[in-house]
Amino acid sequence: MRTEVRRLKKVKLRSPILVEGLPGLALVGRLAVGYLVEALGAEKFAELYSPHFPYYVIVDSEGRIRLPRGEFYYWKNPDRGPDLMLLVGDSQAQTNEGQYEVATCVLEFARSHGVRMVITVGGYRTGEGGSKVVCASTSKELLVKAVEAGAEISPPGSPIVGIAGLLLGLTGFMDMEAICLLGETKGHLPDPKAAKNVLKVLSRLLGIEVDFADLDKSIEKAARIERSLMEVEIGDILGREAGEGREGRRPPYIV
Amino acid sequence: MRTEVRRLKKVKLRSPILVEGLPGLALVGRLAVGYLVEALGAEKFAELYSPHFPYYVIVDSEGRIRLPRGEFYYWKNPDRGPDLMLLVGDSQAQTNEGQYEVATCVLEFARSHGVRMVITVGGYRTGEGGSKVVCASTSKELLVKAVEAGAEISPPGSPIVGIAGLLLGLTGFMDMEAICLLGETKGHLPDPKAAKNVLKVLSRLLGIEVDFADLDKSIEKAARIERSLMEVEIGDILGREAGEGREGRRPPYIV
Amino acid sequence: MRTEVRRLKKVKLRSPILVEGLPGLALVGRLAVGYLVEALGAEKFAELYSPHFPYYVIVDSEGRIRLPRGEFYYWKNPDRGPDLMLLVGDSQAQTNEGQYEVATCVLEFARSHGVRMVITVGGYRTGEGGSKVVCASTSKELLVKAVEAGAEISPPGSPIVGIAGLLLGLTGFMDMEAICLLGETKGHLPDPKAAKNVLKVLSRLLGIEVDFADLDKSIEKAARIERSLMEVEIGDILGREAGEGREGRRPPYIV
């Protein structure tokens, strides 16, 4: 088995933009892009499989199993704006080379559909877990637009790790532009609030409207969970576990 | 050296089912399928070697050595039922990519013999170590049959790790169906009792009769070992060791 | 993506010497060769990318991102001496095989420009952090010249780890000669003083003049930082972190 995209349906897209949200820190990207898929009613048209994904299968609520994978959705913009290609999934690649291989595969597939612009979404950790969204990009113009949409320029120094970063870096070889939006998070639990903050910037950047009603419910639920965790005083333990590097086994909530 | 199957004998099988039981948690799969090989008098007809198996050789009781390997056995069903192809062996692959490579190699070999259905067998850990058998599958019909044979549908969430899971996941690309049967175990020692529980479901599913007399002896012996371990109060230590992820060096009883 | 050099500009060099200074212990090599690039006004003409570099991107002070990479600079010697090809960059390869692959790629690129001699630069750790520079080489004549330039012959035993070592070792297959200059350092912080010590030997060896004024400022600044760290008594903690093998995640100052 090689890293490959399996197409479920042939689609033709108009000046599409790729938006990536695979699982990462506090699931911010996964939650944000996953919500966007739901909110827009985007349709799945391809799956990405790789021997660099974890060597397990996932069991759903009916006992059905499947391999970890990336899923490509598309959304036809009813207005003049660009169509969207949305990438969510179960996992990132588990090795250094695998990360480069999967990211390259994603970009080649996107490009074959005419994608020229890539937006990656994720989280960045701070002690406070405020509501900032920072951005970094291959293009000065994109940075300006993101700032207009509510983001701040990322401070220099700390690298952007994983596929959200690599996709940006690799666009340079493929005549594409890319920007990364990272939502502030404490990072020790799935963080729908950070996802919403990112989505607000993203939707403005894309010029689309998103109804956040369902996401607000998730935020309330997550807040309740966090409060009850703190009450039983195990918050710090969970924090420690979630803080482990992604080299190790993923914490269960990522699957 | 590449991952490859070395055929010892040419066999022709009638609508064969592959049953996999490589070493994993508490050796449940290895013990179950190994017992089935003995009980049915199945005959070895091929071996699988891989540079992803551990880089050591195994010494037998006469000082003879051999590489770790997978072993394929076949059993001709004297009745109308399907023939069996049984896979046991010494080890699973040691790396993420190696797991995908070995699983793919197994399925390609099975398919070249006409296999359309795969059953994988293993253990799942609970604190109680009860006698449940859970199942997960690529196919709803198979789940129904497994439940009729005494299994319960696996709860969602926890992934099925290793070749027992990957074989299931990869059948999707090969026009095959697959089901996994996992026996409940405490998981810190080889568990012939869990193996028997799985075998009971498996034999009903396959419509074959298995005499459990010898397995019952193993169960008694294992129970005696566990009791004496508990007496010297080192049970907890062993538990900790056996609980180590399979990334690390395998505990000795797996060889 | 494969390990590859992307040429930005075609250059023709006269009997060029390759000088390598990728990040390593206390950044000695990186600081020394980086300073040389500045001091000589060398011009970038190629970049090396590899899937064995870390899977992240680097954010600069304006929010622009790029992949980790190696950078080749060239300097045309205004005198009779040899031209220089200078290699600096963000990171070394992250795996054993990656190290061999990147080093081989560097040498093949250098050779295609007529390089026959390679100088690698780095640090070696001692408790005292004195001001010695030691050398090791594939060639007795080069060792003699380095000693004349102020270096001491490296004591035997401790291997030279990473690309500074591998480049030396691999020249043997390519009809090249090579020498390594290692500056003594305590090794727990970026060490511009060790870099200066190495540069003094290097400039004599190359027969070029280097103005150390700016480097002296960095040395003073580093000394101030170290003093203040010691005052708050966290020097030992940092020392422990910097002492971690380079298998792990790089300490932040390397990026």
Added chain:
Amino acid sequence: MRTEVRRLKKVKLRSPILVEGLPGLALVGRLAVGYLVEALGAEKFAELYSPHFPYYVIVDSEGRIRLPRGEFYYWKNPDRGPDLMLLVGDSQAQTNEGQYEVATCVLEFARSHGVRMVITVGGYRTGEGGSKVVCASTSKELLVKAVEAGAEISPPGSPIVGIAGLLLGLTGFMDMEAICLLGETKGHLPDPKAAKNVLKVLSRLLGIEVDFADLDKSIEKAARIERSLMEVEIGDILGREAGEGREGRRPPYIV
């Protein structure tokens, strides 16, 4: 760079036997076969390089460097007995696949010189560090001969790890026979005494005479070192370090 043998000299050997002694537990194999090279005055005729060897270079007493490598020596038997091909070197491969690749490369090279029999040499750990030599083989006849030469049949169970084991296992695919001789050692320091014990069995098995005078001096020296270590009570610390798996960085005495 790939794993490959670089031939220094063309030699023709008469029914040669390969004797392997790369560094492993307590350097027993390395010391034994290294001594045999010296004692017989064997001549080097080829070197094996691999990107799976560690990514460093070794510095000799004159400041000269070289890559880690395997070295093949040959010895022409002046009597009727078989010629010898002796393999020593600096390191074993660092990864699972690398181990298979290097071992396969060694056997292919040996076979191209007509080798049909392989003897691997190493150490095995016991608490007592007695003077036993155990053997394991692909062939019953070889075991009988080794027992006649003073070895005992290895107990079953504990695998033979590394190239000493893999070479045995892989001969099965190449129409060769192989035996492994392992000398008992405490394993925490280079153990020339265990090397001598193995050499006594090996020389009888090969029907050659070896003068042990120089090895006896090494044994005395090693005994002195061990005594002085025990006096300063750090023996236990060293023991812990030497006991680390070979996945990690090698203890310094192996280089």
